[in-house]
Amino acid sequence: MxxxxxxxxxxxxxxxxxxxxxxxxxxxxxxxxxxxxxxxxxxxxxxxxxxxxxxxxxxxxxxxxxxxxxxxxxxxxxxxxxxxxxxxxxxxxxxxxxxxxxxxxxxxxxxxxxxxxxxxxxxxxxxxxxxxxxxxxxxxxxxxxxxxxxxxxxxxxxxxxxxxxxxxxxxxxxxxxxxxxxxxxxxxxxxxxxxxxxxxxxxxxxxxxxxxxxxxxxxxxxxxxxxxxxxxxxxxxxxxxxxxxxxxxxxxxxxxxxxxxxxxxxxxxGISGDIVVILAVVGVIYGALIAIVNNDSKRIIAYSSLSHVGLMVAGIFASAILTVRLANPASLVIEGAEGALVQTFAHGINVVGLFYCADILYKRFKTRDIRQMGGLAKIAPKFAILFMIILLGSMAVPLTNGFIGEFILLKSVFDYNLIMGVLSGLTVILCAVYMLRLYGKAMFGKTDDMLLSTAKDLSTAEFSVLASLSVFVILMGIFPQVIIEMVGSSLKFIFLSMIS
Structure with missing residues (x-):
């Protein structure tokens, strides 16, 4: 077999x-x-x-x-x-x-x-x-x-x-x-x-x-x-x-x-590709804004995912549209698709880590409402560190897994249309707002001391999962070229098929 x-x-x-x-x-x-x-x-x-x-x-x-x-x-x-x-x-x-x-x-x-x-x-x-x-x-x-x-x-x-x-x-x-x-x-x-x-x-x-x-x-x-x-x-x-x-x-x-x-x-x-880019960019902004005003930890992550996925879609279609309209096999525009696949891998790592962090918060505080959380960093320092690493990856901080993919995607959308690029670029600022708000409320805000007295740091299973994900956040940030080289020939074949 x-x-x-x-x-x-x-x-x-x-x-x-x-x-x-x-x-x-x-x-x-x-x-x-x-x-x-x-x-x-x-x-x-x-x-x-x-x-x-x-x-x-x-x-x-x-x-x-x-x-x-x-x-x-x-x-x-x-x-x-x-x-x-x-x-x-x-x-x-x-x-x-x-x-x-x-x-x-x-x-x-x-x-x-x-x-x-x-x-x-x-x-x-x-x-x-x-x-x-x-x-x-x-x-x-x-x-x-x-x-x-x-x-x-x-x-x-x-x-x-x-x-x-x-x-x-x-x-x-x-x-x-x-x-x-x-x-x-x-x-x-x-x-x-x-x-x-x-x-x-x-x-x-x-x-x-x-x-x-x-x-x-x-x-x-x-x-x-x-x-x-x-x-x-x-x-x-x-x-x-x-x-x-x-x-x-x-x-x-x-x-x-x-x-x-x-x-x-x-x-x-034709116009279908342009419509998709517009819908995707609307999703980038809409998802981020809803995440900012939400107080449910899982909903914040869900809407952040909608925002990140919108950028992936915008990047893919921006490159595809330019490739078809140029129709030149010698100058394929595959950067958006490369960035989307890099970001696809990074997003998978980050969003799984974020949902697990939300689950850990729920188990400690018995609520998903971030307004009723706070002060966990002094009780659970290991969790605070690993949560922050995954958060930084989701925010696309340099040398984390989210940076290169998001950078390539934004460049691709800018190459397609300046206005769409500027609007998509707002995701960098908006993501920092809702992610840091989530982290700040949960880890440093004030809460009931009686509730914190029963909270514990990570169990062995929890630490193993978050530490493993954190390793990928860092490794991908340092060696993103591995993924780009992995997918390069596949994307060239697909984009050549579009204009042949």
Whole structure:
């Protein structure tokens, strides 16, 4: 069995084993499987060829006949872009499992089995090279996260908001499927490269663009398709919020780059691309402003995620629009996509850390209202330090993981349009305001001394998770070029496909 087949099937088999393991030690089995998966992913990374040539972009390829009557195959493979997201997934899943070690969840074997099942779906999304296969794995990820959020979520409102999330995402997915089927009628195959070469005029591409983009806009989310996000992030269990924000929304970033850009370049070069940039920049400002005035720690992080994702989308489409309009293979404008992938990895690390910090605050103060917190720094110095490191990464401070990606994204938007660039640049100031407000209220504000008397510093599991994430915040800030080199040839192929 190939390495990629093992990487795909191990979490699926592990999910079944954990589901059958009906006792309190199921979390140890789930964690062991997740760590094995992580080591396998890093082993594959160590043997990956990041050569600059386009011909070297696909490795660990698997291809078997499947639905031959519609020319759909079980086709999987990894290029630099896929590898980046596979690594992110397999770093975060064991940390997400470890983050729940201090909790006694009902039906805990089912909880951990669903996390592993979601990991299976995520790996499938990031490695599928067939449109129909991509759609199937996209839907596979929806079921476990819906159950995780609905069954183990907080407060009675979770059912209402989880159902809203499911309906939004499912309807969006159906539009994506319709778009893929339309392309199939002109490509006669669901293979990625055949879908790229479908002969479609501007009007056809525009219709397909909005069908497929709707699915990705809901998942990211992009303003104004974001209304499910704050409530779902808030009322999901912490691990559900981590999965949704840290990994699941990256499926849409990947989908935009892998499918939307090369299938509908004429639409992107027209007014559709400009509309998306405007919506994304509105999301940057809107998310940041709502985060500033909010007092719920999880909602602050949810709206900050909306703001950061808006900048990623703006950067990607700014580069795509310039590439299509220049139409010069010798001068591809891929910087925005590079910055988005760097920021995708950084955001995954940071937002998982922030949601875990919010969970730790909730456990100490028994509330998510930052106005009722304060003074924790003198009781929990280890937590104060690690929380600050993750906070600095989210604020894009130089030498942290958020800096280079955000810098490249802002440059890309400036190159596209000065006004859009200036508005996007406000995120640097606004992010500092709401993040420092969150930290200042929780760690240095005044609170009930009786409440603080029972608070403790980090447990072993809490320290392990936050310290691991902090290491990535620092390493990525020092060595961002590793990611840029990893994804370079993949992005060149995708952007060449847009103008060829």
């Amino acid at each position: 190939s390495y990629l087949a093992t990487l795909l099937l191990l979490p699926l088999v592990g999910s079944g084993l954990v589901f059958a393991w009906r006792n309190s030690s199921s979390k140890h089995l789930a964690l062991a499987i997740a760590f094995i998966q992580m080591f396998l992913a890093f082993y594959m990374l160590s043997n990956f060829d990041f050569g600059p040539t386009v011909d070297s972009r696909l490795q660990y390829e698997i291809q078997y006949p499947w639905f031959q009557f519609i020319n759909s195959t079980l086709h999987f493979g990894i290029d630099g872009m896929s590898m980046l997201l596979v690594i992110l997934t397999n770093i975060l899943v064991p940390l997400i499992i470890l983050s729940s070690y201090n909790e006694n969840k009902p039906y805990n074997n089912n909880f951990y089995a669903l996390i592993l099942l979601m990991q299976f779906g995520l790996i499938g999304v990031f490695t599928a090279l067939d449109g129909l296969l991509f759609y199937i794995f996209w839907e596979v990820t929806l079921i476990p996260i819906w159950l995780i959020a609905g069954v183990w979520g907080q407060e009675d409102k979770r059912i209402k908001f989880t159902t809203k999330f499911f309906v939004y995402t499912f309807v969006g997915s159906l539009f994506m499927l319709l778009g893929f089927i339309y392309v199939y009628n002109y490509s006669a195959s669901f293979a990625v490269t055949d879908m790229y070469n479908a002969a479609l005029n501007l009007n056809q591409q525009t219709v397909i663009f909005w069908f497929i983009f709707f699915a990705f806009a809901v998942k990211l989310p992009v303003f104004p398709f974001h209304t499910w996000q704050p409530d779902t992030y808030t009322y999901s269990p912490t691990q559900g919020s981590m999965l949704l924000s840290g990994i699941m929304l990256k499926m849409a970033v990947y989908g935009v780059l892998r499918y939307l850009l090369p299938i509908t370049p004429l639409a992107i070069g």
